Amino acid sequence: MNTPENTAATWHPVARSADLRPGANIVAGFAEGQELALWRAADGTAQAWENRCPHRSVRFTLGQVIDNRLACAYHGWQYEAGSGQCASIPAHPAMQAPRNVCAKTFGTAEAAGMLWVHLSPEAPPVPDELRNAVPAGWHFCRTLTVRASAGTVRKELARHGMASPAWRGRLGGTETVALILDAQTRLAFIHLWTEAAPGSAAMKALHAAARQLRTDIEALPHQG
Numbered sequence: 725m726n727t728p729e730n731t732a733a734t735w736h737p738v739a740r741s742a743d744l745r746p747g748a749n750i751v752a753g754f755a756e757g758q759e760l761a762l763w764r765a766a767d768g769t770a771q772a773w774e775n776r777c778p779h780r781s782v783r784f785t786l787g788q789v790i791d792n793r794l795a796c797a798y799h800g801w802q803y804e805a806g807s808g809q810c811a812s813i814p815a816h817p818a819m820q821a822p823r824n825v826c827a828k829t830f831g832t833a834e835a836a837g838m839l840w841v842h843l844s845p846e847a848p849p850v851p852d853e854l855r856n857a858v859p860a861g862w863h864f865c866r867t868l869t870v871r872a873s874a875g876t877v878r879k880e881l882a883r884h885g886m887a888s889p890a891w892r893g894r895l896g897g898t899e900t901v902a903l904i905l906d907a908q909t910r911l912a913f914i915h916l917w918t919e920a921a922p923g924s925a926a927m928k929a930l931h932a933a934a935r936q937l938r939t940d941i942e943a944l945p946h947q948g
C-alpha cells in the first residue's frame with residue numbers, strides 16, 4: 725500500500741527538466757537499476773523509455789529524436805512519443821509497422837525543476853511534498869554522484885538534520901533541498917537546489933559541503 729512516504733520514494737528525480745530540449749537530445753538515466761532513455765518530443769512532452777530498442781535491443785540513447793518520434797540508430801525504426809508504438813520502418817516504407825512492436829515506456833511528471841519517473845504501469849500523482857519541494861526562485865547547485873545506496877544517503881542526510889521526503893535543511897550553512905535518485909544498488913544521485921545565488925560565497929560553501937558529504941558517505945564502513 726502506498727503511504728505518502730513510499731509514494732514519494734517511488735517517484736524518481738532522473739534529470740533536470742532544463743536538460744531535455746524539445747525534439748533534440750536524448751539523455752541516459754537510471755532508476756532502481758532500470759536503464760532509461762530520456763527525451764522530449766517536439767511538442768514538449770517528456771518521455772522516459774527503457775533504453776533498449778524492441779527490435780534488436782540497441783540502446784535508444786544512440787538514436788535521434790525526429791519531431792515526436794525516437795529513431796533507433798541501428799535500422800532506423802521509429803517509435804511514437806507517448807505510446808512507444810513502432811510507427812515507421814524506413815527499409816520497408818510501404819509496410820504497416822507491426823502493432824505488437826512497442827518501446828517500454830514509464831510514467832513521467834515534471835515538478836520542482838526536475839523530470840520524475842515512476843516505474844510502475846499505474847503511476848500515482850506526484851505528491852505535493854515533492855511537487856513543491858523547491859521554492860520559487862531557488863537555484864540549481866549540482867548533481868552529486870555518490871557510490872552508495874540511496875538508503876545510506878537518506879540516513880546520512882537525516883544525520884545532518886535534513887528532513888524527508890524532499891530532504892530540506894542546511895548544508896554548508898545554506899538552506900538546501902537534496903532530491904535523491906536511487907539509480908542502482910550502490911549508486912545514488914543527489915540533485916541539490918538552494919536559496920544561494922549562483923557565484924555567491926554561499927554557493928561556493930555549498931559546493932564544498934557537498935563534496936565533503938560525498939566523501940563522508942562513501943567512507944561509511946557498512947553501507948546499506
Ligand code: FES
Nearest residue numbers: 777779780796799
Ligand atoms: S535495433 Fe533498433 S531498429 Fe533495429
